[in-house]
Amino acid sequence: xxxxxxxxxxxxxxxxxxxxxxxxFAVFWVYPLITAFTMSFQKxxxxxxxxxxxxxxxxxxxxxxxxxxxxxxxxxxxFTLVLLIPxxxxxxxxxxxxxxxxxxxxxxxLYMPALTSxxxxxxxxxxxxxxxxxxxxxxxxxALGFGTYKWLKNGWSGMLALLVLACWRWxxxxxxxxxxxxxxxxxxxxxxxxxxxxxxxxxxxxxxxxLLKPTTIYVLTISVYAGLAMFLESxxxxxxxxxxxxxxxxxxxxxYKRGIEKNDMGYACAVGVVLLIVALIINFxxxxxxxxxxxxx
Amino acid sequence: MAKDKHRDLSHSPSHIVKxxxxxxxxxxxxAIIAFPIxxxxxxxxxxxxxxxRRGLAIDLNPTTMTLANYKYLFGGNADSIKYFMWYKNSxxxxxxxxxxxxxxxxxxxxxxxMYDFKLRNFLFTxxxxxxxxxxxxxxxxxxxxxxxxxxxxxxxxxxxxxxCSASTIFFFRQYLSGLPKELLSxxxxxxxxxxxxxxxxxxxxxxxxxASMGILCAMGAWNAILWPLLVLKxxxxxxxxxxxxxxxxxxxxxxxxxxxxxxxxxxxxxIIFLLFQKYIIDGMTAGAVKG
Numbered sequence: 001x002x003x004x005x006x007x008x009x010x011x012x013x014x015x016x017x018x019x020x021x022x023x024x025f026a027v028f029w030v031y032p033l034i035t036a037f038t039m040s041f042q043k044x045x046x047x048x049x050x051x052x053x054x055x056x057x058x059x060x061x062x063x064x065x066x067x068x069x070x071x072x073x074x075x076x077x078x079f080t081l082v083l084l085i086p087x088x089x090x091x092x093x094x095x096x097x098x099x100x101x102x103x104x105x106x107x108x109x110l111y112m113p114a115l116t117s118x119x120x121x122x123x124x125x126x127x128x129x130x131x132x133x134x135x136x137x138x139x140x141x142x143a144l145g146f147g148t149y150k151w152l153k154n155g156w157s158g159m160l161a162l163l164v165l166a167c168w169r170w171x172x173x174x175x176x177x178x179x180x181x182x183x184x185x186x187x188x189x190x191x192x193x194x195x196x197x198x199x200x201x202x203x204x205x206x207x208x209x210x211l212l213k214p215t216t217i218y219v220l221t222i223s224v225y226a227g228l229a230m231f232l233e234s235x236x237x238x239x240x241x242x243x244x245x246x247x248x249x250x251x252x253x254x255x256y257k258r259g260i261e262k263n264d265m266g267y268a269c270a271v272g273v274v275l276l277i278v279a280l281i282i283n284f285x286x287x288x289x290x291x292x293x294x295x296x297x
Numbered sequence: 298m299a300k301d302k303h304r305d306l307s308h309s310p311s312h313i314v315k316x317x318x319x320x321x322x323x324x325x326x327x328a329i330i331a332f333p334i335x336x337x338x339x340x341x342x343x344x345x346x347x348x349x350r351r352g353l354a355i356d357l358n359p360t361t362m363t364l365a366n367y368k369y370l371f372g373g374n375a376d377s378i379k380y381f382m383w384y385k386n387s388x389x390x391x392x393x394x395x396x397x398x399x400x401x402x403x404x405x406x407x408x409x410x411m412y413d414f415k416l417r418n419f420l421f422t423x424x425x426x427x428x429x430x431x432x433x434x435x436x437x438x439x440x441x442x443x444x445x446x447x448x449x450x451x452x453x454x455x456x457x458x459x460x461c462s463a464s465t466i467f468f469f470r471q472y473l474s475g476l477p478k479e480l481l482s483x484x485x486x487x488x489x490x491x492x493x494x495x496x497x498x499x500x501x502x503x504x505x506x507x508a509s510m511g512i513l514c515a516m517g518a519w520n521a522i523l524w525p526l527l528v529l530k531x532x533x534x535x536x537x538x539x540x541x542x543x544x545x546x547x548x549x550x551x552x553x554x555x556x557x558x559x560x561x562x563x564x565x566x567x568i569i570f571l572l573f574q575k576y577i578i579d580g581m582t583a584g585a586v587k588g
Contacts, residue, residue, distance in 0.1 A: 017408025
């Protein structure tokens with residue numbers, strides 16, 4: 001009876017409720033995170049594990065393939081930010097205006113790509129970017145008079161394929177994020193701007209843009225992470241983890257290659273730690289630039 | 298939500314022109330977005346060998362279109378049996394992980410919202426912290442951990458690591474904090490205990506949140522690739538995306554199953570989406586407004 005009363009008390013109940021989180025946090029977050037750090041200082045083979053200090057990291061800095069992967073991930077992240085924040089934002093503003101009819105239909109269609117597994121969408125895009133003359137990209141390029149091109153065998157066009165796939169998948173999702181942000185803006189602000197004679201452009205830059213800031217920061221944050229951690233899109237576009245001259249290799253792709261394909265877990269974990277540090281630095285930098293840590297006026 | 302940001306000009310000629318342009322823009326955008334899926338759908342009615350030779354070539358000639366791929370997919374042959382085994386595995390994993398994730402995350406969020414206790418803010422900060430580390434970094438140590446726990450090549454191994462999903466807890470917490478706390482004190486006066494209140498009084502009120510999160514979790518689980526790819530080793534245990542991925546060989550002898558199977562694999566998620574569209578958008582955008 002005593003234990004029952006104890007468990008049923010208002011003081012203890014919250015701890016019972018959050019217990020699964022504490023367990024999962026310890027076992028599937030703290031433990032693997034610490035292991036990732038410790039493993040990154042080890043040389044791990046099938047038979048033994050040895051401490052090697054910072055050898056993995058010094059090797060990484062000189063590893064040309066790793067530097068290619070970092071450059072690819074950085075480029076990909078940069079371009080997804082450029083393409084997947086301003087355009088979805090403008091589309092959302094347009095969608096939110098009273099000049100667009102049948103909004104529900106467009107929203108549903110624009111969201112469809114996000115429902116599709118990367119295995120399927122990656123395959124579809126690989127077929128569209130094929131080097132044969134009947135592929136969609138080559139049809140376009142021939143219509144423009146450039147002839148056929150080996151899209152997935154050259155650096156710039158491989159990156160283009162990845163970006164087209166990213167835009168296809170995330171434009172609708174990001175637009176929905178911005179739409180929900182727009183719904184939260186008080187309409188009286190637009191009325192006040194109307195009275196002051198503001199043009200639509202002025203309203204966008206003076207009212208919409210500043211008030212969308214929380215949404216923009218959210219989309220920016222998830223895009224930074226998704227961009228840096230991209231792997232499966234490349235894995236599917238090139239039907240596996242190897243692309244010609246590593247044009248599609250990303251940081252996580254390299255982590256997978258080293259850790260799973262070559263079974264060099266220690267080195268792969270060093271790749272992961274570098275990725276984590278880069279992700280955290282970028283995120284803190286953008287949060288500070290956006291003034292998240294300052295007290296709101 | 299009807300909002301009049303603009304004066305009512307809906308019948309003026311200039312408004313009609315703008316309306317045509319605005320709507321026309323989305324028609325074109327949607328046509329571009331829908332194209333790959335529609336092209337894939339059309340391609341699924343052509344022989345698989347054509348896919349390799351011609352890509353997703355659009356060919357509307359009805360005399361050369363065929364149901365052969367689908368007949369083969371449902372034909373009870375070895376490939377068909379394999380495909381539906383993957384389909385069944387995906388359904389099983391999706392259902393189990395959705396039900397368990399919802400239950401666990403609801404109660405965790407309930408504890409974090411309905412009580413004022415010492416560690417509350419600290420624990421909630423930890424929930425947020427887990428979102429700050431990309432899964433891909435934890436993937437390798439977790440893989441070794443799952444081997445040590447003897448969960449490799451099991452569905453439990455696929456499911457267990459994601460049960461306490463930070464974003465689901467976060468959403469439930471937002472939803473629950475909108476409910477009046479007086480409900481709890483009233484129920485306590487009536488003599489209800491803490492667990493009874495959480496299940497019988499608050500849970501029914503949170504049904505919309507369950508719907509939103511259930512659908513989002515289902516989409517995530519149905520389409521998950523990276524973690525199941527690591528954990529599942531035997532072809533008889535593969536999920537649908539992992540299985541389809543194995544058909545992608547350079548020799549391309551399975552493209553008929555691949556394309557028809559891919560299209561049929563999108564189906565359950567599309568149906569759920571069309572039925573519950575509103576809940577999905579609510580659940581997905583919950584974090585984006587308040588930041």
